Amino acid sequence: xxxxxxxxxxxxxxxxxxxxxxxxxxxxxxxxxxxxxxxxxxxxxxxxxxxxxxxxxxxxxxxxxxxxxxxxxxxxxxxxxxxxxxxxxxxxxxxxxxxxxxxxxxxxxxxxxxxxxxxxxxxxxxxxxxxxxxxxxxxxxxxxxxxxxxxxxxxxxxxxxxxxxxxxxxxxxxxxxxxxxxxxxxxxxxxxxxxxxxxxxxxxxxxxxxxxxxxxxxxxxxxxxxxxxxxxxxxxxxxxxxxxxxxxxxxxxxxxxxxxxxxxxxxxxxxxxxxxxxxxxxxxxx
Amino acid sequence: xxxxxxxxxxxxxxxxxxxxxxxxxxxxxxxxxxxxxxxxxxxxxxxxxxxxxxxxxxxxxxxxxxxxxxxxxxxxxxxxxxxxxxxxxxxxxxxxxxxxxxxxxxxxxxxxxxxxxxxxxxxxxxxxxxxxxxxxxxxxxxxxxxxxxxxxxxxxxxxxxxxxxxxxxxxxxxxxxxxxxxxxxxxxxxxxxxxxxxxxxxxxxxxxxxxxxxxxxxxxxxxxxxxxxxxxxxxxxxxxxxxxxxxxxxxxxxxxxxxxxxxxxxxxxxxxxxxxxxxxxxxxxx
Numbered sequence: 001x002x003x004x005x006x007x008x009x010x011x012x013x014x015x016x017x018x019x020x021x022x023x024x025x026x027x028x029x030x031x032x033x034x035x036x037x038x039x040x041x042x043x044x045x046x047x048x049x050x051x052x053x054x055x056x057x058x059x060x061x062x063x064x065x066x067x068x069x070x071x072x073x074x075x076x077x078x079x080x081x082x083x084x085x086x087x088x089x090x091x092x093x094x095x096x097x098x099x100x101x102x103x104x105x106x107x108x109x110x111x112x113x114x115x116x117x118x119x120x121x122x123x124x125x126x127x128x129x130x131x132x133x134x135x136x137x138x139x140x141x142x143x144x145x146x147x148x149x150x151x152x153x154x155x156x157x158x159x160x161x162x163x164x165x166x167x168x169x170x171x172x173x174x175x176x177x178x179x180x181x182x183x184x185x186x187x188x189x190x191x192x193x194x195x196x197x198x199x200x201x202x203x204x205x206x207x208x209x210x211x212x213x214x215x216x217x218x219x220x221x222x223x224x225x226x227x228x229x230x231x232x233x234x235x236x237x238x239x240x241x242x243x244x245x246x247x248x249x250x251x252x253x254x255x256x257x258x259x260x261x262x263x264x265x266x267x268x269x270x271x272x273x274x275x276x277x278x279x280x281x282x283x284x285x286x
Numbered sequence: 287x288x289x290x291x292x293x294x295x296x297x298x299x300x301x302x303x304x305x306x307x308x309x310x311x312x313x314x315x316x317x318x319x320x321x322x323x324x325x326x327x328x329x330x331x332x333x334x335x336x337x338x339x340x341x342x343x344x345x346x347x348x349x350x351x352x353x354x355x356x357x358x359x360x361x362x363x364x365x366x367x368x369x370x371x372x373x374x375x376x377x378x379x380x381x382x383x384x385x386x387x388x389x390x391x392x393x394x395x396x397x398x399x400x401x402x403x404x405x406x407x408x409x410x411x412x413x414x415x416x417x418x419x420x421x422x423x424x425x426x427x428x429x430x431x432x433x434x435x436x437x438x439x440x441x442x443x444x445x446x447x448x449x450x451x452x453x454x455x456x457x458x459x460x461x462x463x464x465x466x467x468x469x470x471x472x473x474x475x476x477x478x479x480x481x482x483x484x485x486x487x488x489x490x491x492x493x494x495x496x497x498x499x500x501x502x503x504x505x506x507x508x509x510x511x512x513x514x515x516x517x518x519x520x521x522x523x524x525x526x527x528x529x530x531x532x533x534x535x536x537x538x539x540x541x542x543x544x545x546x547x548x549x550x551x552x553x554x555x556x557x558x559x560x561x562x563x564x565x566x567x568x569x570x571x572x
Contacts, residue, residue, distance in 0.1 A: 001525050001526055001527070001530065001532075002524055002525055002527070002532040002533070002534060003532070003533050003534045004365075004368060004372075004530050005372055006369070006372045006373065006376075009365050009368055009369050009372060009530065010365065010369070012365070012530065013364065013365030013530060016365075016490070016492060016526075016528075016530075017364070017490045017492070018490070019490060019491040019492065020489055020490045020491035020492075021491065022489065025489050025490065026490075027329065028329050028331075028335075029490055031325055031328050031329050032325060032364070033364055033365060035321045035322070035324055035325035035328070036321070036325075036364060036366060037365065037366070037369055038321055039317055039318060039321035039322075040366060040369050040370060040373070041369070041373070042317050042321070043313065043314050043317050044373050045314075045370055045373070046374060047370065047371075047374055049314075050361075050366075050367075050370045054355070054357045054358055054361065057343070057346075057347065057357050058347055058350045058355070058357050059347075060343075060347060061343065061344055061345075061346060061347005061348055061350065061357075062347055062348070062350070064344045064347065064348070069340070069344070071340045071343050071344050071347075072340055075336075075340065078299065078303070078318070078319055078322060079295055079296065079298070079299030079302075079319060079323065080322060080323070080326060080336075081336075082290060082295055083292070083295050083296070083323055083326050083327070084326060084331055084333065084336045085333075086290075086291055086292045086295060087292065087326070087327070087330050087331070088332060088333055090292075203306055203308065203311050204302070204303045204304070204305060204306045204311065204312075204315055205305040205306035205307065206302060206303070206305065206306075238288055239287050239288055240287055240302075241287070241288070244287065244290050244295060244298065244299060244302075246287075246288040246289070247288070247289050248288060248289045
């Protein structure tokens with residue numbers, strides 16, 4: 001393994017990276033080196049381009065923090081996240097379709113009772129969200145964990161503007177599998193584009209926008225965890241989502257209501273919107 | 287561009303990333319998405335494996351500092367750096383062969399006069415290094431910038447142990463293209479393996495060692511900058527360099543000398559080594 005050249009380098013590298021005891025690590029390492037070298041051989045980067053690539057990846061890493069995951073953004077904007085999602089959700093006939101997780105989930109989110117307002121101090125249009133969680137056979141799932149999170153009315157997530165966690169919460173479905181909560185209407189927004197991923201999008205001539213959506217992550221014992229969004233019909237970015245995440249089956253629409261009695265029996269003193277969707281979980285693989 | 291699936295996602299992503307005005311960026315983006323998606327399609331990562339990949343790359347970025355470049359280490363240990371080097375140095379007939387730059391070069395290194403000792407306070411075996419810088423036609427190159435850097439006798443670079451820059455300096459060749467300086471003998475060493483690249487090497491069943499070497503970067507007007515090492519014969523790691531960098535033409539050996547008069551006329555009070563090598567630069571491409 002010396003005096004390696006363009007002809008011998010790839011095979012010798014593969015030989016070196018596949019000597020471990022873990023078969024999956026050997027398999028992934030072999031494929032990584034083969035595809036990575038094929039990419040390099042095709043583009044033939046100059047030394048300066050290679051240095052740019054090293055610096056770009058370093059910037060992506062440096063941009064990551066507790067509240068921003070720039071490598072997830074990079075994966076999202078290169079279509080990798082949706083590809084991994086598609087590969088992992090092939091048997092979804094009848095179940096709710098999945099989409100990207102995104103970079104804004106926060107482990108330490110508040111747990112709220114059904115009917116609570118996730119965003120009581122937020123300006124914006126009041127929004128009542130409700131739905132049912134069911135198994136593939138139609139049975140409602142009681143006690144399902146329903147995580148919801150979304151942007152504010154100008155397109156920012158809580159973690160982008162401060163330390164206060166708002167517009168996100170964890171709920172637990174009731175005995176009939178139902179969940180409901182109050183929040184405010186989100187909007188379409190640009191993904192964070194003041195970092196290296198934003199530079200990449202600009203260089204590729206792309207806008208940074210995602211269509212308006214509410215994130216959901218729903219889990220229950222014996223069921224595959226569902227990671228998805230609900231999109232809103234007629235959004236201007238439904239056909240050019242920068243992370244390729246829109247599925248037709250996830251596009252729904254608000255119902256508009258005058259101020260007055262809301263579906264949960266409470267009184268809303270301003271005009272408000274309602275959004276209703278029933279989620280169907282896939283059973284866990286045997 | 288909605289409702290994308292395993293069949294349509296790659297082509298639609300390629301369409302999205304190739305809309306910019308810069309042809310090279312479109313070309314690299316297209317190839318990146320195609321090869322990256324081919325890798326993902328082949329290994330079919332689970333969501334957990336994808337998350338591991340995101341976290342691994344994030345750790346690599348976080349490990350980078352002014353004195354450590356973990357992404358270069360990753361490139362080096364996956365054979366990418368040597369492949370880029372080979373692609374960029376195809377017309378080297380008669381010129382000194384190149385090898386990896388490595389992660390330990392420091393821009394802010396001291397400039398010293400010829401004959402100076404880069405490592406006066408260092409323990410270890412005294413080493414006198416000398417050579418000539420020539421053009422491809424054999425003419426000596428006066429005023430060439432000769433950068434040298436290497437590890438100490440236990441295998442650490444200065445930047446790994448403190449803020450004091452030692453065992454590195456920039457020299458300028460004399461009117462006959464000659465350079466010479468004193469330092470101490472380096473040794474084989476493990477690349478920094480307390481970070482994510484170290485974890486990768488362990489998982490792949492690889493040792494982290496590089497054979498003993500002195501780094502050189504040599505530049506002169508009208509000449510391609512030469513980035514290379516000198517290796518020492520009979521080193522135990524010449525055939526398993528973790529970064530695939532060894533070329534036979536770069537393997538040389540020390541001459542051993544008893545204490546006494548050195549080649550530069552000075553007196554060395556301890557037994558010492560000498561290392562001599564003539565470097566030949568390639569002319570810059572037209």
